[in-house]
Amino acid sequence: MSHALSVPGVLPGHRWLPSGQSSLTGPLLDLYRRVDRMFVGWAAEWGAGDYLFPPFLSARDLAGVDYLRSFPHLATFPVALDPADENLLEFTRGDVPDARGRVRLTATTPVLDVLTPAACYHFYVAFRGEQLEGPRYVTTRATCFRRETHYAPLARQSSFSMREIVCLGTADEVKAFLEDGRSRVARALDAIGLGVAWETATDPFFRPRQNPKHLAQRLDPLKTEMMAGGLAIGSVNLHRSYFGEAFQIRRDGRDASSGCIAFGVERWLHAIVACFGPDPAGWPSLEAV
Amino acid sequence: MTDRDVRAALREWIVRTSGRIGGEALRDDTPILEQRILTSLHVLELILFLERLTGRPIDVQRLRPGAFRDVDSICRLVAAGPAS
Numbered sequence: 001m002s003h004a005l006s007v008p009g010v011l012p013g014h015r016w017l018p019s020g021q022s023s024l025t026g027p028l029l030d031l032y033r034r035v036d037r038m039f040v041g042w043a044a045e046w047g048a049g050d051y052l053f054p055p056f057l058s059a060r061d062l063a064g065v066d067y068l069r070s071f072p073h074l075a076t077f078p079v080a081l082d083p084a085d086e087n088l089l090e091f092t093r094g095d096v097p098d099a100r101g102r103v104r105l106t107a108t109t110p111v112l113d114v115l116t117p118a119a120c121y122h123f124y125v126a127f128r129g130e131q132l133e134g135p136r137y138v139t140t141r142a143t144c145f146r147r148e149t150h151y152a153p154l155a156r157q158s159s160f161s162m163r164e165i166v167c168l169g170t171a172d173e174v175k176a177f178l179e180d181g182r183s184r185v186a187r188a189l190d191a192i193g194l195g196v197a198w199e200t201a202t203d204p205f206f207r208p209r210q211n212p213k214h215l216a217q218r219l220d221p222l223k224t225e226m227m228a229g230g231l232a233i234g235s236v237n238l239h240r241s242y243f244g245e246a247f248q249i250r251r252d253g254r255d256a257s258s259g260c261i262a263f264g265v266e267r268w269l270h271a272i273v274a275c276f277g278p279d280p281a282g283w284p285s286l287e288a289v
Numbered sequence: 290m291t292d293r294d295v296r297a298a299l300r301e302w303i304v305r306t307s308g309r310i311g312g313e314a315l316r317d318d319t320p321i322l323e324q325r326i327l328t329s330l331h332v333l334e335l336i337l338f339l340e341r342l343t344g345r346p347i348d349v350q351r352l353r354p355g356a357f358r359d360v361d362s363i364c365r366l367v368a369a370g371p372a373s
Contacts, residue, residue, distance in 0.1 A: 216329030219357045220322040
């Protein structure tokens with residue numbers, strides 16, 4: 001199945017931007033909200049606290065998990081001009097933007113942040129140094145940013161919405177959460193009538209053959225994706241104690257384990273439209289699934 | 290080199306490299322990646338160690354999930370020879 005909805009704008013309420021982003025309104029925005037409400041409903045079954053995070057993550061915070069070395073090809077950075085008056089003046093004297101739409105920057109301030117690449121990083125930063133008294137279940141939806149070699153409407157975007165449900169706890173608590181989570185999602189997919197295949201996957205590391213983390217993920221698979229027509233619309237991820245160790249989060253006398261269930265909201269829209277057609281009248285009810 | 294020699298050398302290497310587990314606590318079925326006794330950063334070192342130990346190359350592309358699960362799994366891999 002193609003990952004590209006062939007004609008941008010053919011969907012009611014969808015507008016595709018050359019920057020690899022979608023704008024939504026009307027029935028498609030309504031579907032977006034219903035899909036996310038469904039995820040929030042599942043998160044509530046674990047009593048997960050809901051969080052809203054800003055779009056920046058500190059590069060220093062991500063250094064603890066070596067994000068920028070593992071995924072430099074995906075990273076996007078917020079950048080600002082050095083505020084010195086002369087620098088700003090020099091900037092305004094140029095073509096901004098030039099005839100090809102490019103902005104030629106003069107001196108910039110130091111880049112200290114990364115635009116959120118995955119929603120759950122915010123939790124480990126927020127809970128740094130905590131001793132957990134019991135398993136902690138949390139959820140958030142974040143706009144995530146990733147540079148890719150190509151983009152396709154709703155399927156592969158430079159910015160997209162990721163909803164995650166995360167558990168931090170002992171290894172057994174996280175294992176139980178991920179097993180329950182996968183069953184919960186599978187039950188809902190059955191009720192909706194959306195067929196998926198569950199497939200083991202690895203993260204998209206930079207130069208994977210040279211990266212020991214990629215090899216380690218192959219030897220000890222930690223990621224299972226829900227594939228709808230060849231498109232991963234979500235994943236179930238076990239981190240073991242990787243984040244607990246990096247952010248000194250402790251549970252029961254050890255580094256906390258963690259795991260997350262992640263959903264690409266726009267990809268769910270893509271899968272629903274691909275499966276049920278572009279007419280909103282044919283889209284499934286997502287209530288009580 | 291016998292299986293017993295490989296097993297002893299491997300256990301000694303894991304304990305020394307990890308720094309997170311004592312020799313008495315490391316059993317042959319202790320899951321070393323799952324419990325992060327060795328982390329992803331140790332995996333390439335482990336492959337190099339096994340190649341030096343056995344004098345045979347390991348084809349990384351042919352390694353399967355679970356190949357480095359524990360001492361038992363690694364010894365099975367070594368015993369299976371270069372095709373593993």
